[in-house]
Amino acid sequence: MTSRAQQRVDRALAGDRRSLARAITLVEMRSPGVGTALATTTVRRRAGPGAPHVVGITGPPGAGKSTLADRIIEAAVAAQQRVAVVAVDPSSPFSGGAILGDRVRMGRHTGNDLVFIRSLSSRGHLGGLSAASAEVVDLLDAAGFDLVLVETVGVGQSELGVMEVADTVVVVLTPESGDAVQTMKAGLLEIADVFAVNKADRPGADRLVRDLQRSIELNQAKGWQPPVHATSAAEGRGVDALLDETRKHLAWCAGEGLETWRTRRGDALIRLYLDLVGEAARAEARTTLDAGLEEAIRTHRITPHQAAQGKR
Amino acid sequence: MTSRAQQRVDRALAGDRRSLARAITLVEMRSPGVGTALATTTVRRRAGPGAPHVVGITGPPGAGKSTLADRIIEAAVAAQQRVAVVAVDPSSPFSGGAILGDRVRMGRHTGNDLVFIRSLSSRGHLGGLSAASAEVVDLLDAAGFDLVLVETVGVGQSELGVMEVADTVVVVLTPESGDAVQTMKAGLLEIADVFAVNKADRPGADRLVRDLQRSIELNQAKGWQPPVHATSAAEGRGVDALLDETRKHLAWCAGEGLETWRTRRGDALIRLYLDLVGEAARAEARTTLDAGLEEAIRTHRITPHQAAQGKR
Numbered sequence: 001m002t003s004r005a006q007q008r009v010d011r012a013l014a015g016d017r018r019s020l021a022r023a024i025t026l027v028e029m030r031s032p033g034v035g036t037a038l039a040t041t042t043v044r045r046r047a048g049p050g051a052p053h054v055v056g057i058t059g060p061p062g063a064g065k066s067t068l069a070d071r072i073i074e075a076a077v078a079a080q081q082r083v084a085v086v087a088v089d090p091s092s093p094f095s096g097g098a099i100l101g102d103r104v105r106m107g108r109h110t111g112n113d114l115v116f117i118r119s120l121s122s123r124g125h126l127g128g129l130s131a132a133s134a135e136v137v138d139l140l141d142a143a144g145f146d147l148v149l150v151e152t153v154g155v156g157q158s159e160l161g162v163m164e165v166a167d168t169v170v171v172v173l174t175p176e177s178g179d180a181v182q183t184m185k186a187g188l189l190e191i192a193d194v195f196a197v198n199k200a201d202r203p204g205a206d207r208l209v210r211d212l213q214r215s216i217e218l219n220q221a222k223g224w225q226p227p228v229h230a231t232s233a234a235e236g237r238g239v240d241a242l243l244d245e246t247r248k249h250l251a252w253c254a255g256e257g258l259e260t261w262r263t264r265r266g267d268a269l270i271r272l273y274l275d276l277v278g279e280a281a282r283a284e285a286r287t288t289l290d291a292g293l294e295e296a297i298r299t300h301r302i303t304p305h306q307a308a309q310g311k312r
Numbered sequence: 313m314t315s316r317a318q319q320r321v322d323r324a325l326a327g328d329r330r331s332l333a334r335a336i337t338l339v340e341m342r343s344p345g346v347g348t349a350l351a352t353t354t355v356r357r358r359a360g361p362g363a364p365h366v367v368g369i370t371g372p373p374g375a376g377k378s379t380l381a382d383r384i385i386e387a388a389v390a391a392q393q394r395v396a397v398v399a400v401d402p403s404s405p406f407s408g409g410a411i412l413g414d415r416v417r418m419g420r421h422t423g424n425d426l427v428f429i430r431s432l433s434s435r436g437h438l439g440g441l442s443a444a445s446a447e448v449v450d451l452l453d454a455a456g457f458d459l460v461l462v463e464t465v466g467v468g469q470s471e472l473g474v475m476e477v478a479d480t481v482v483v484v485l486t487p488e489s490g491d492a493v494q495t496m497k498a499g500l501l502e503i504a505d506v507f508a509v510n511k512a513d514r515p516g517a518d519r520l521v522r523d524l525q526r527s528i529e530l531n532q533a534k535g536w537q538p539p540v541h542a543t544s545a546a547e548g549r550g551v552d553a554l555l556d557e558t559r560k561h562l563a564w565c566a567g568e569g570l571e572t573w574r575t576r577r578g579d580a581l582i583r584l585y586l587d588l589v590g591e592a593a594r595a596e597a598r599t600t601l602d603a604g605l606e607e608a609i610r611t612h613r614i615t616p617h618q619a620a621q622g623k624r
Binding site: 279 | 372446488574578581582584585586587588589590591592593594597598601606609610611612616617619620623
């Protein structure tokens with residue numbers, strides 16, 4: 001028996017772009033069929049660093065992440081690489097609407113067979129965001145891309161969770177991003193493999209580069225030391241050097257850092273498993289929530305805790 | 313049978329500050345005992361707007377949220393109100409470490425019996441953050457505070473989820489926050505009841521005020537129209553006017569907007585119920601994860617989806 005979701009996934013993996021786009025929509029909608037399809041299809045999973053090289057791009061709003069992604073696409077296409085971009089859109093969990101700014105900006109790559117750009121709306125799925133993006137990256141992996149960029153606003157937890165899927169995380173900051181303490185507060189220091197100080201022509205850029213370098217030294221992490229690069233993505237300056245650093249990081253992952261990479265990747269897989277279990281239970285509770293219980297919770301006759309304990 | 317968690321909760325509700333602090337720690341650690349305690353104790357839940365007035369303060373890093381919270385505390389204390397602050401710290405889900413900047417800054421209120429300040433670390437609990445903060449606000453509610461401020465970085469989904477607990481959401485922006493599109497992308501327009509354009513003496517503040525007002529008009533939401541206020545929290549300017557707006561919003565919630573308030577509050581309670589069910593299932597899966605299955609997932613012998621489907 002082959003479900004429609006299964007067919008979509010199979011065709012997507014065979015290289016059909018339209019099926020790929022639809023399969024991603026099914027993942028995004030948390031369609032139960034696609035979960036089964038992903039479980040039963042022999043979706044290729046990265047067993048080692050690279051193939052594809054999954055590069056996460058994160059940082060505060062307005063740091064120029066999309067512009068940087070755009071430049072990286074350009075460089076990849078020039079090298080005849082197949083590149084996919086997943087822009088995780090932290091659009092409102094309230095309206096469910098996606099602002100298409102990023103897609104519009106990257107629109108000049110539309111029609112280029114080497115490039116696949118997709119924005120992934122988060123649709124109010126608290127906690128499900130990292131699971132969804134991990135699944136999408138698996139699909140893109142299986143579909144044979146060489147480079148997968150995952151772009152997300154890097155302040156919230158769910159968005160940081162998205163970065164777990166990456167081999168290499170590029171944190172993009174600007175002199176306007178605020179001081180180093182703010183960066184640490186946002187948890188960016190711990191996840192960065194490479195720092196890009198973008199809009200490097202603006203005042204304060206040199207200071208930010210120095211502050212970050214000092215923070216990295218103080219952090220005294222073992223193994224890979226995240227380099228700090230000045231870029232001007234809008235003018236294309238510093239992007240090649242930045243890309244070189246991401247490749248150096250990938251080479252480190254494949255060599256000296258292999259155990260670190262394996263642990264990170266394994267942790268992400270375990271987390272995905274736990275997220276899927278939690279999400280399935282949550283979805284089931286929503287489906288089976290009867291009108292009486294809902295009304296009782298809404299009118300304070302029973303607390304959410306009492307209701308949840310009653311479920312067990 | 314009374315558990316230790318139950319005793320903590322009971323004492324916290326009786327006004328013991330140390331027990332309150334410890335009960336919050338139990339909530340933060342997602343201690344199963346405190347869930348039971350919260351389920352069985354007749355924790356007061358806000359059945360109507362206010363009592364306490366829960367004010368959410370959100371916005372990008374560096375917008376001056378803590379400084380604004382500090383000014384609001386000042387004003388509340390001057391009016392002999394009991395005020396609690398929950399600073400939801402989006403510290404690293406990787407290190408688990410909390411940067412204490414906010415607490416330090418608000419430290420001058422330590423020792424004031426009217427003021428209770430607590431930072432709530434997110435501790436890597438994807439999805440559990442809004443549940444945890446809802447529980448903490450319930451505790452503070454039951455403990456009899458007049459005003460509860462919940463401060464969080466407003467870019468990520470989990471952090472926006474935290475705002476569901478508020479009666480009134482204040483979104484703090486600065487001229488440096490980037491343009492209106494970025495604000496919409498971050499989902500801030502949909503959740504704002506009041507806008508504060510902080511650091512209003514900086515260039516671009518007037519333009520941001522106008523852009524926001526235009527966005528609000530274009531949005532054409534029914535009911536409450538979020539006002540836009542210029543503030544300079546560091547100098548204390550505009551804060552009283554801002555507080556007046558939050559009170560006007562509360563009055564609206566209690567009158568004309570009561571159905572809107574009830575729906576929002578009911579939605580938040582249902583979401584908390586579903587979150588608790590999902591979280592319990594996730595926690596159980598982690599506890600019962602045997603070494604064999606973990607190894608199989610880590611070494612790609614079984615996909616997370618297959619493992620999760622096997623659980624059902």
